[in-house]
Amino acid sequence: MTRSWPCDHCDAAMHVTVSQTVERDRLAWSVSSACASCGNAEEQCGRDDMPPQLRELLIDQVGLVILQADAETSQRSRTRMLAVFRAGGATIHESVSRYRALTNSGIEGTPAEMKLLADRLTRAGALLRGPEAS
Ligand SMILES: [Zn+2]
Numbered sequence: 432m433t434r435s436w437p438c439d440h441c442d443a444a445m446h447v448t449v450s451q452t453v454e455r456d457r458l459a460w461s462v463s464s465a466c467a468s469c470g471n472a473e474e475q476c477g478r479d480d481m482p483p484q485l486r487e488l489l490i491d492q493v494g495l496v497i498l499q500a501d502a503e504t505s506q507r508s509r510t511r512m513l514a515v516f517r518a519g520g521a522t523i524h525e526s527v528s529r530y531r532a533l534t535n536s537g538i539e540g541t542p543a544e545m546k547l548l549a550d551r552l553t554r555a556g557a558l559l560r561g562p563e564a565s
């Protein structure tokens with residue numbers, strides 16, 4: 432399913448493509464929309480978190496993946512792994528919940544979000560499974 436929105440110029444449905452990548456330890460995203468009926472085209476891009484509406488659209492297009500870490504081997508890297516979540520903007524409480532999720536059923540996110548997290552956690556000494564399609 433591809434969601435789209437109406438063209439500003441002619442009101443026809445625009446074809447919208449969203450992408451998200453990891454660039455130098457940050458997320459980068461872009462959205463391009465094109466109108467087949469009048470040729471109107473728009474591009475938008477940004478860094479870090481994407482606007483929620485665009486993230487939904489991205490998930491429609493690429494799906495979600497799960498990142499998991501082994502609970503036993505993570506134990507010795509726990510402090511450094513918590514620091515990764517803290518550096519990503521989570522509170523101490525949130526970091527602990529994310530660590531628990533990671534070492535249980537896993538954390539779900541877009542492929543690029545989980546790749547970035549996997550890179551950071553691997554540098555912190557985590558032994559990971561995934562990202563795998565959820
Ligand atoms: Zn148009």
